[in-house]
Amino acid sequence: MQLFCPTCQLAAAAAQRCPRCGGLLLLPHETGEWRSPRSRAFPLQPPQPPVALQVAFGVVLTIGLYAGLHQVVIGLLASIESGVDDGWFNDWGEKSGTDPGLRLVAVVFGALIAAAGRVSGFTIGSLVGGISGVVFLAASWFTRGTADFWDYCQGALLVGGGGLAGMLATRVWGAIPTVEMPVVERNRLSSSFLALPKERPSQRPTAWLRIVLGAAVMVVAVATADTLRTGAQKYSGGLLKVSSVGQAQFLTWQIAVVGILGGGALAGASTGAGIRHGGITGVLGAAGVLALTAWEGESFRPVKYWLSQLQLGGVGPNDPAALVATTLWLVVLGVLGGWLGNMLFQPLAPPHMRQRLRSSWD
DSSP states (O other), X not given: OEEEETTTTEEEESOSBOTTTOOBOBOGGGGGGOOOTTGGGSOSSOOOOOHHHHHHHHHHHHHHHHHHHHHHHHHHHHHHOTTOOHHHHHHHHHHHSHHHHXXXXXXXXXXXXXXXXXXXXXXXXHHHHHHHHHHHHHHHHHHXXXXXXXXXXXXXXXXXXXXXXXXXXXXXXXXXXXXXXXXXXXXXXXXXXXTOOOOXXXXXXXXXXXXXXXXXXXXXXXXXXXXXXXXXXXXXXXXXOOSSHHHHHHHHHHHHHHHHHHHXXXXXXXXXXXXXXXXXXXXXXXXXXXHXXXXXXXOOHHHHHHHHHTTOTTSOTTSHHHHHHHHHHHHHHHHHHHHHHHHHSOOOSOHHHHHHHHHHHO
């Protein structure tokens, strides 16, 4: 009878030990529950965050993207028609359908991100569209004091668009298949009882190089956000123009936020532990930003805008409240970026399995 070595993936006959590694040979139906010491360091199923957290993150992305696109459209119109006022912008956005169109684009993007790596993509996308529609309706009531018929009708459009985007996300970024297979009960006289070790809870290793690179990206993004904004306005030929100092500060803060999310995504991509990698990256990035702030003697423009939104604009850069607010800002965005990078770029196989496949293809 041929026996099987689960470590070397080798079959041998008339032997009890593997001729290559010396390990104990098992029957074919007993190898399903065997996991070599190297493979036990990598869980079969990477952890996934709750569905509610993904939906909430999709809603936050939707609202943030809509706010950014709305500001871009206003800036483009201001560069084309410099003599019109904000009332004309609002009437133009409502009457032409551009504002609802921007909301739909934002919902599609948020639903794509929220439903990535999940099976029930339509449900998650619909939830993102429905909650975002409620937020937009509440914003209309808050800003204008009323809501028209189109404000109520666009909720159904956002739910449908989010559901279709969620279905597309499950097609492009499908859920991780379950690789654990049921094993036939072993015979009591089987020698595998002497060799199979007890499974111990393990976690994926920490990729410190990715964390250091992600933290560097965060620090550079915060330090150069204002320079990037002014350079883009200078060389855009008048297409990118801001109408106030507050709008310029908001755009600078948005550039920094994108860079911080990118650093967290770089650290958490294809690691199987994006939240942990993003959190550590956020802590190191915050330490770097605070160190540069102490070196320069003043806070960077994105940090100043963030502190002003928290009613901390008058405190010094070394004040404990400012230090805590800056650190929490980078850590929270780092965690979100790490989770996003892990969901978009999930690990397909641990390193030892990829090496085995490459050697077998030679």
